[in-house]
Amino acid sequence: MIYDHINNLARYIKPEIFKKISSFLQKLPSEDGKYNIDGDNLFAIISTYNPRKFEDCRYETHFKYVDLQLMVSGFESIWYCRPNKLMRESVDIEKDITFYQKSDQGVELPITTEMFMLIFTDEGHLPSVGSNPDQKLRKVVFKIMAQMLH
Numbered sequence: 001m002i003y004d005h006i007n008n009l010a011r012y013i014k015p016e017i018f019k020k021i022s023s024f025l026q027k028l029p030s031e032d033g034k035y036n037i038d039g040d041n042l043f044a045i046i047s048t049y050n051p052r053k054f055e056d057c058r059y060e061t062h063f064k065y066v067d068l069q070l071m072v073s074g075f076e077s078i079w080y081c082r083p084n085k086l087m088r089e090s091v092d093i094e095k096d097i098t099f100y101q102k103s104d105q106g107v108e109l110p111i112t113t114e115m116f117m118l119i120f121t122d123e124g125h126l127p128s129v130g131s132n133p134d135q136k137l138r139k140v141v142f143k144i145m146a147q148m149l150h
């Protein structure tokens with residue numbers, strides 16, 4: 001997992017991927033949805049939502065895609081935990097997600113419009129947590145094929 005200021009993103013991903021992500025962000029669509037950037041190698045999911053309480057969420061991991069999570073507006077907390085401290089609940093290979101039983105393990109990291117979180121495969125994360133359930137949040141999650149980063 002990498003947690004850093006948005007100005008440092010280029011340090012962590014290949015220039016060709018960074019260029020595609022930057023180009024997408026410069027023309028960020030106003031509609032929520034899934035946006036194809038480079039076939040199955042890179043796509044974006046834009047969502048507008050209300051934050052959830054920590055106790056209403058479950059940790060998740062992925063095995064095919066790395067998540068790059070960026071806030072467009074608002075702020076949330078993403079909790080991070082190594083999956084060896086979590087109990088697997090369900091696996092959906094087609095949707096590239098494993099869920100874990102509720103757990104109070106982990107470290108809370110605030111995600112604002114100035115920060116990003118790059119979450120590698122098999123790293124437990126619990127996104128979309130906030131203290132104000134009436135606040136509207138907007139986030140883009142880039143899904144990057146793990147092999148593209150190596």
